[in-house]
Amino acid sequence: MRIERLRLRSFRNYEEADVRPAPGVTVLYGENAQGKTNLMEAVHLCCVGRSHRTSRDRELVRWGESEAYVQADVRRRDGVHQVGVALYPNEQKKKKITLNGDPIKRIGELMGQVNAVLFSPEDLRLVKDGPDGRRRFLDMEISQLQPAYFYALQRYARALNQRNGLLHELQLHRGDALFSTLEEWDAMLAQSGAVVLRKRAQYLAQLEEKAEEIHDALSGGREKLKLRYAGCDADEEGLVRLLRAAREEDCRRGFTSVGPHRDDYKIIINGKDARAFASQGQQRTAALSLKLAEIEVMREETNEAPVLLLDDVMSELDVSRRRMLLTRIGGVQTMITCTHLDDLGGAEYEKAISICEGKLNESVDKILRK
Numbered sequence: 001m002r003i004e005r006l007r008l009r010s011f012r013n014y015e016e017a018d019v020r021p022a023p024g025v026t027v028l029y030g031e032n033a034q035g036k037t038n039l040m041e042a043v044h045l046c047c048v049g050r051s052h053r054t055s056r057d058r059e060l061v062r063w064g065e066s067e068a069y070v071q072a073d074v075r076r077r078d079g080v081h082q083v084g085v086a087l088y089p090n091e092q093k094k095k096k097i098t099l100n101g102d103p104i105k106r107i108g109e110l111m112g113q114v115n116a117v118l119f120s121p122e123d124l125r126l127v128k129d130g131p132d133g134r135r136r137f138l139d140m141e142i143s144q145l146q147p148a149y150f151y152a153l154q155r156y157a158r159a160l161n162q163r164n165g166l167l168h169e170l171q172l173h174r175g176d177a178l179f180s181t182l183e184e185w186d187a188m189l190a191q192s193g194a195v196v197l198r199k200r201a202q203y204l205a206q207l208e209e210k211a212e213e214i215h216d217a218l219s220g221g222r223e224k225l226k227l228r229y230a231g232c233d234a235d236e237e238g239l240v241r242l243l244r245a246a247r248e249e250d251c252r253r254g255f256t257s258v259g260p261h262r263d264d265y266k267i268i269i270n271g272k273d274a275r276a277f278a279s280q281g282q283q284r285t286a287a288l289s290l291k292l293a294e295i296e297v298m299r300e301e302t303n304e305a306p307v308l309l310l311d312d313v314m315s316e317l318d319v320s321r322r323r324m325l326l327t328r329i330g331g332v333q334t335m336i337t338c339t340h341l342d343d344l345g346g347a348e349y350e351k352a353i354s355i356c357e358g359k360l361n362e363s364v365d366k367i368l369r370k
């Protein structure tokens with residue numbers, strides 16, 4: 001798939017912008033704080049209906065404005081589609097998402113319309129950092145591929161919120177009535193939680209297959225990469241049992257201590273947990289393998305390559321990893337941000353756009369050949 005046109009109005013530091021990314025590689029370059037990541041964020045918004053940086057939509061509206069609007073024209077195998085997202089600074093006013101001009105009722109309807117894989121410097125720390133980032137990685141990916149997963153996650157988050165609220169009350173005063181309500185929330189949590197667990201296991205197996213092969217190539221055949229889910233291994237009934245077993249402890253602590261919201265997965269290199277034992281370079285290569293595998297899984301599942309967004313990662317990679325990345329992404333529409341064109345290390349691109357204070361300048365529009 002390919003974004004043919006991206007238009008922004010009052011989005012972040014942009015008053016107006018109209019970009020036509022090239023089918024291949026488009027480079028967006030400029031000094032710090034000029035609006036490069038903001039543009040990536042706008043694409044991400046059209047993919048999943050939210051920012052990758054904040055959960056507060058109002059932050060995306062240009063200061064002093066009453067509405068932000070982002071529109072992406074996407075060419076897919078089944079034709080060109082238009083996704084529009086309008087956001088408001090007032091929290092009472094809900095964002096509006098349209099598909100080919102028609103408002104959608106549930107955000108899940110947006111999933112899969114525009115698929116993108118975003119790769120930023122934080123992703124290079126995927127192996128090293130805590131479980132939150134790794135869970136987010138899984139949740140975002142599976143949601144884009146399967147709206148049913150996204151809906152299950154939403155139901156799970158709502159039930160979790162309610163259960164935690166109740167546990168908090170139970171911390172203060174115990175009562176039989178509260179306990180029976182807890183039972184109800186346990187059932188809700190187990191129902192949606194089991195869907196989440198099942199789909200995560202399926203996705204992780206697909207991801208592992210691709211990542212193993214890519215990592216083998218990136219490491220010159222020296223390293224074998226495996227993924228292992230670390231958390232609940234349970235169906236719906238099993239989750240009910242786990243929640244019940246944790247109930248006393250959860251009441252004491254005032255929150256839910258077991259379930260997919262606490263789970264993690266281990267990245268194993270040559271039989272050892274990479275988070276604990278791999279060197280920084282090995283961890284970064286493993287992160288790169290996972291990101292590239294993500295593209296492959298998406299390509300396989302949707303029969304179409306996603307759009308690749310590389311935000312500031314080129315300067316973070318050494319020459320050989322950079323080359324690996326660029327050779328792997330042939331045929332994928334890619335948007336790369338960097339501060340200087342030199343950061344690309346001589347990589348080919350079709351279009352270069354400079355960004356300065358939220359204004360785009362396409363005057364440097366040329367093709368470099370190696």
Ligand code: ATP
Pocket residue numbers: 011012013014030031032033034035036037038039059060061062063312339
């Ligand atoms: P870097 O190279 O440091 O990553 P960048 O070009 O990616 O920089 P962005 O994160 O895209 O920078 O843009 C940041 C700029 O956008 C900042 O100057 C910030 O003040 C501005 N900004 C963020 N939100 C808003 C908003 N709601 N309204 C107006 N300006 C905003």
Ligand code: MG
Pocket residue numbers: 036037038311312
């Ligand atoms: Mg940035």
